Amino acid sequence: MTFSRQRLRRTLIALSAATALATTPTAFAWSHLGHWLVGELAQPLLTPAAQQQVAQLLQGEPNPTLAGVASWADELRGSDAGLARKTAKWHYVDLDPERCDYQPPRDCPDGNCVIAAIDAQRQILADVAQPPEVRRDALKFLVHFIGDVHQPLHAGARHMAEGGDDAGGNKYQVSLRTAVAPPSYSAKRAAPGAPTPTNLHSVWDYYELESAILSPEKYANQLRQGGVAPISPEALGSPAVWAVESCKGIDAQGLYPRDEDGQWQHKLGGAYLDAKRPYAEAQIRTAAERLAAVLNQTLK
Numbered sequence: 272m273t274f275s276r277q278r279l280r281r282t283l284i285a286l287s288a289a290t291a292l293a294t295t296p297t298a299f300a301w302s303h304l305g306h307w308l309v310g311e312l313a314q315p316l317l318t319p320a321a322q323q324q325v326a327q328l329l330q331g332e333p334n335p336t337l338a339g340v341a342s343w344a345d346e347l348r349g350s351d352a353g354l355a356r357k358t359a360k361w362h363y364v365d366l367d368p369e370r371c372d373y374q375p376p377r378d379c380p381d382g383n384c385v386i387a388a389i390d391a392q393r394q395i396l397a398d399v400a401q402p403p404e405v406r407r408d409a410l411k412f413l414v415h416f417i418g419d420v421h422q423p424l425h426a427g428a429r430h431m432a433e434g435g436d437d438a439g440g441n442k443y444q445v446s447l448r449t450a451v452a453p454p455s456y457s458a459k460r461a462a463p464g465a466p467t468p469t470n471l472h473s474v475w476d477y478y479e480l481e482s483a484i485l486s487p488e489k490y491a492n493q494l495r496q497g498g499v500a501p502i503s504p505e506a507l508g509s510p511a512v513w514a515v516e517s518c519k520g521i522d523a524q525g526l527y528p529r530d531e532d533g534q535w536q537h538k539l540g541g542a543y544l545d546a547k548r549p550y551a552e553a554q555i556r557t558a559a560e561r562l563a564a565v566l567n568q569t570l571k
């Protein structure tokens with residue numbers, strides 16, 4: 272099924288209505304666009320066997336494709352508040368970007384982090400003794416969480432190293448000069464011509480990709496031209512490796528900007544978004560390649 276702007280609009284309207292009911296307006300993930308791109312780029316990399324099982328598992332979904340179900344885990348906040356609460360910590364892991372070392376007891380207590388969630392959902396998906404609807408949800412979780420773990424601010428929080436937890440940039444306030452309208456679920460709106468009040472996490476979840484100003488289909492084609500290819504099982508790595516890699520990107524790519532005096536910079540605009548977008552796009556491509564490889568191995 273092809274994707275349309277119309278559908279995106281409807282989804283966003285539904286999402287905004289759903290999110291208005293939620294109490295905390297915290298950003299949870301790459302935006303709908305980011306997750307959609309990961310699914311869309313991964314789908315053609317599936318083997319025929321995986322393709323067929325994905326179609327079977329997603330039978331009856333309004334949009335039975337990887338892209339079509341990629342944001343389901345975020346939309347749970349509107350459709351199943353209990354499950355959303357239970358799974359809220361499965362979208363991220365807060366590693367310390369000074370070291371980016373992963374210690375499960377410290378960083379993933381009781382398996383409640385994105386690394387353990389990917390492993391757990393993958394096992395459920397692989398288990399053909401599980402009821403089909405349980406495996407279907409595992410597939411939907413996997414598509415989403417493999418996207419999330421490649422959003423660097425879902426894998427670490429810069430200010431943890433300085434004695435405070437900024438919740439993956441959620442508490443790092445940003446005044447953003449951009450032509451991109453805030454997400455429909457955002458309560459914060461700028462006066463006309465004024466910078467948008469937001470935070471660094473939302474810059475990376477939403478504005479970084481949206482500011483490319485491309486339709487989802489055009490964006491997917493452009494990213495494909497940049498190279499999205501199947502990867503071998505040997506090159507796949509593990510969710511812990513991916514999270515450490517994302518965490519290292521926080522400093523290596525200068526996600527937390529400083530001015531000439533070395534002070535944290537909170538006023539950002541097009542120059543920041545344009546400079547960082549190639550990295551964000553590389554992460555989307557890598558997420559898609561890894562998602563396809565995981566599904567190809569799991570759905571043989």
Ligand SMILES: [Zn+2]
Binds near residue numbers: 299301362415419
């Ligand atoms: Zn998420």
